[in-house]
Amino acid sequence: MILEASVAIVGSGMGGATTAYGLAEAGIDCLVIERGDFVKKEDANWSAREIFVNQKYKPDEKWLDEKGKEFTPGVHYIVGGNTKVYGSSLPRFRESDFLEVKHKEGISPAWPFTYQDIEPYYCSAEELYKVHGATGEDPTEPPRSKPFPYPALAHERYISKLAEKLKAAGVRPHANAMGVDLKIDGKCIRCGTCDGFVCKLDAKSDSQSCALEPAMRTGKVRLETNLKITQVIVKNGRVDHLLGVKNGQEVKVVAKKYVLSLGAVNTAALLLKSGSIANSSGLVGKNFMMHNNAHIAAFDIRSKNDVVFQKTLSFSDWYFDGGSGYPLGAVQLIGKVQAIMMKTYATKVPLGILKFIADRSVEFVVMNEDLPTLSNRVEISKNGMIQIYRKAVNTSAHKELMRKTKKVLRKSGFQAIFVQPFDISMNSHQCGTTVAGSDPKNSVVDQYCKTHDLDNLYLIDGGFFPSSAAMNPALTIAAQALRVVDKSDLKLVN
Numbered sequence: 011m012i013l014e015a016s017v018a019i020v021g022s023g024m025g026g027a028t029t030a031y032g033l034a035e036a037g038i039d040c041l042v043i044e045r046g047d048f049v050k051k052e053d054a055n056w057s058a059r060e061i062f063v064n065q066k067y068k069p070d071e072k073w074l075d076e077k078g079k080e081f082t083p084g085v086h087y088i089v090g091g092n093t094k095v096y097g098s099s100l101p102r103f104r105e106s107d108f109l110e111v112k113h114k115e116g117i118s119p120a121w122p123f124t125y126q127d128i129e130p131y132y133c134s135a136e137e138l139y140k141v142h143g144a145t146g147e148d149p150t151e152p153p154r155s156k157p158f159p160y161p162a163l164a165h166e167r168y169i170s171k172l173a174e175k176l177k178a179a180g181v182r183p184h185a186n187a188m189g190v191d192l193k194i195d196g197k198c199i200r201c202g203t204c205d206g207f208v209c210k211l212d213a214k215s216d217s218q219s220c221a222l223e224p225a226m227r228t229g230k231v232r233l234e235t236n237l238k239i240t241q242v243i244v245k246n247g248r249v250d251h252l253l254g255v256k257n258g259q260e261v262k263v264v265a266k267k268y269v270l271s272l273g274a275v276n277t278a279a280l281l282l283k284s285g286s287i288a289n290s291s292g293l294v295g296k297n298f299m300m301h302n303n304a305h306i307a308a309f310d311i312r313s314k315n316d317v318v319f320q321k322t323l324s325f326s327d328w329y330f331d332g333g334s335g336y337p338l339g340a341v342q343l344i345g346k347v348q349a350i351m352m353k354t355y356a357t358k359v360p361l362g363i364l365k366f367i368a369d370r371s372v373e374f375v376v377m378n379e380d381l382p383t384l385s386n387r388v389e390i391s392k393n394g395m396i397q398i399y400r401k402a403v404n405t406s407a408h409k410e411l412m413r414k415t416k417k418v419l420r421k422s423g424f425q426a427i428f429v430q431p432f433d434i435s436m437n438s439h440q441c442g443t444t445v446a447g448s449d450p451k452n453s454v455v456d457q458y459c460k461t462h463d464l465d466n467l468y469l470i471d472g473g474f475f476p477s478s479a480a481m482n483p484a485l486t487i488a489a490q491a492l493r494v495v496d497k498s499d500l501k502l503v504n
């Protein structure tokens with residue numbers, strides 16, 4: 011089978027679907043290629059057991075860690091990619107995240123463009139992904155040319171009380187920037203199965219419902235599901251075609267321009283497997299980052315947590331400076347954790363005890379910046395598997411943020427704090443593996459995600475991040491996709 015289009019986009023997650031949306035708006039016909047299928051609307055969408063214990067929507071695929079040990083990666087091969095299960099927390103990066111910043115354990119490098127360059131596209135991405143938020147509460151918030159398109163999600167009673175306790179303990183809690191369809195006449199019912207789950211109501215701002223489907227309704231965008239791209243074929247300094255497999259049959263994809271949005275690890279892996287193309291810098295796969303993250307559960311035996319939609323609050327007081335001149339990171343509520351979810355890591359603790367804890371705990375993610383390091387990298391092993399080499403860096407900042415967070419939570423009345431550090435399998439914030447920059451010697455793509463080496467190849471996913479910041483990545487990927495469509499020659503296909 012041969013498929014043809016002006017632009018072929020591989021991947022329907024945040025990068026791919028948002029690029030398709032932008033191109034459709036510009037009147038360009040594109041083909042979105044997705045290796046997975048649509049997620050069915052079914053009871054499993056909202057079942058913690060199916061999702062967290064049986065890992066229903068995870069692929070039957072293993073990657074190798076640096077010791078060659080297999081693990082199940084934090085990826086989802088479905089229409090919408092990882093955004094189908096993501097937590098929809100959609101903050102902007104801060105102005106300084108685009109500049110060189112000194113951390114205790116190294117340098118967070120400058121991006122080839124500034125916050126001001128991407129700011130208008132943050133506005134468009136917030137509109138597209140229905141971001142609800144508030145200004146004037148977060149001491150680190152960057153300037154914005156337009157207000158949030160929708161007001162912040164109100165805290166439930168328990169979280170309002172928590173906010174008061176946190177303030178009394180000395181930090182400044184603020185509303186989370188959240189992408190859900192809660193606006194008037196919206197579909198969101200504020201249920202407890204958002205973060206980590208698939209939304210049965212299409213009310214979570216995933217890339218399928220917010221970008222891909224509207225793009226397809228223009229008639230400009232076609233979607234080919236269950237087609238896995240396996241090779242990029244280059245001739246005379248340009249991509250000539252892609253090869254893939256659908257239902258066991260070989261498929262050839264021919265386009266004028268090509269966008270790879272497979273996710274940071276898979277895009278790098280495909281380039282490496284295709285003969286190490288677009289890699290004159292030697293940086294494809296290098297500088298793999300995934301944040302230094304940990305989940306914590308703060309437990310108060312005296313107080314039941316009756317919250318349903320928990321993810322409405324953050325505090326970022328130590329984002330720029332944790333007190334000793336170095337940035338630390340952010341602390342953000344996550345969706346309410348159920349006992350059965352705790353069981354996946356606290357395997358030896360009886361479910362009854364976990365339920366007792368879950369009923370009286372509130373859960374956060376503690377997020378630090380990861381720093382780019384050449385030795386942290388994606389490689390293809392001898393038997394063709396993806397292998398991730400990673401040693402966590404900037405861990406002293408993580409420890410310090412954890413120490414300060416625990417202190418504030420204890421002061422707020424919590425008696426115990428349980429910590430679950432993220433391991434290599436929790437690499438959902440993967441980025442950095444096809445870094446953007448202006449010097450072809452030190453980067454894989456330019457500031458518009460076009461590869462320095464191949465004139466008709468663009469890489470639009472988390473891979474282009476020169477640094478990881480300490481904020482959730484998806485809104486920045488979406489904003490950059492819209493910026494690339496607007497500013498680059500990607501849409502010049504005639």
Ligand SMILES: Cc1cc2nc3c(=O)[nH]c(=O)nc-3n(C[C@H](O)[C@H](O)[C@H](O)COP(=O)(O)OP(=O)(O)OC[C@H]3O[C@@H](n4cnc5c(N)ncnc54)[C@H](O)[C@@H]3O)c2cc1C
Nearest residue numbers: 021023024025045087091097098099239471472482483484
């Ligand atoms: C549980 C969870 C919670 C998260 N919460 C948040 C959050 O609250 N906020 C936030 O900002 N981020 C969050 N993230 C991260 C966020 O989802 C990602 O940063 C974002 O989706 C990355 O976009 P992407 O385009 O790089 O990749 P993806 O969205 O993963 O898309 C990649 C796509 O490429 C497809 N693909 C891969 N290989 C091939 C191939 N060979 N051929 C064809 N198609 C292919 C995949 O199937 C997938 O659809 C979360 C992630 C997870 C897993």
